[in-house]
Amino acid sequence: MTISIGNDHAGPDYKKAIVKHLEEKGFTVINHGTDTFDSVDYPDFGHPVATDVEQGKADFGILICGSGxxxxxxxxxxxxxRAALAWTVEISALTRRHNNANILCIPARYTAIPQAVEMVDAFLNTDFEGGRHQNRIDKIPC
Incomplete structure (x- = not known):
């Protein structure tokens, strides 16, 4: 499975920990994030991750900025x-289960790194339930 990841200046340490964790589990990671804490513009990293998922180059995306x-x-x-903001493990799983999110957005200023890694695991290990949830997703224009 391929994961595309991106971050702004609020998330280099988060990205580093998440990439290491994913690679240890055998995932391929496409890195679009910055490695410094110098101020950058979050769309410059969000758009490439979304494009990777949109074009099928990545199965899922992970984005990190200050608030997400x-x-x-x-x-x-x-x-x-369907990029979803999550700040707990439970919400991360629900974004997959109920919303079929394909990009997880993590608020670096409101989560700890170990919690963010757990959120990534919950996101990637949770399946979409479909059913009534699919009916709702169908009402979101593409």
Missing amino acids: NGVAMAANKHKGI
């Missing part, structure tokens, strides 16, 4: 993308 909101807004401009 900016990268989610940027990614959700892409056709077929």
Whole structure:
């Protein structure tokens, strides 16, 4: 499975920990994030991740910024993308189970790195339930 990841200046340490964790589990990771804490613009990292998922180059995406909101807004401009902001393990799983999210957005300023790694695992290990949830997703224009 291939995961595309991106982050702004709020998330280099998060990205590093998540990439290491994913690679240890055998995932292929496409890295679009910055490695420094110098101020950058989150859309410059959100759009490439969303494009990877949109074009099928990655199965899922992970985006990290200070609040998680900016990268989610940027990614959700892409056709077929359902980027979801999560700040707990349970919400991360629910974004997959109920919303069939394909990009997880992590708020670096409101989560700890170990929690973020757990959120990634929950996201990747949870299947979409379909059924009534599919009916709702069908009402979201692409």
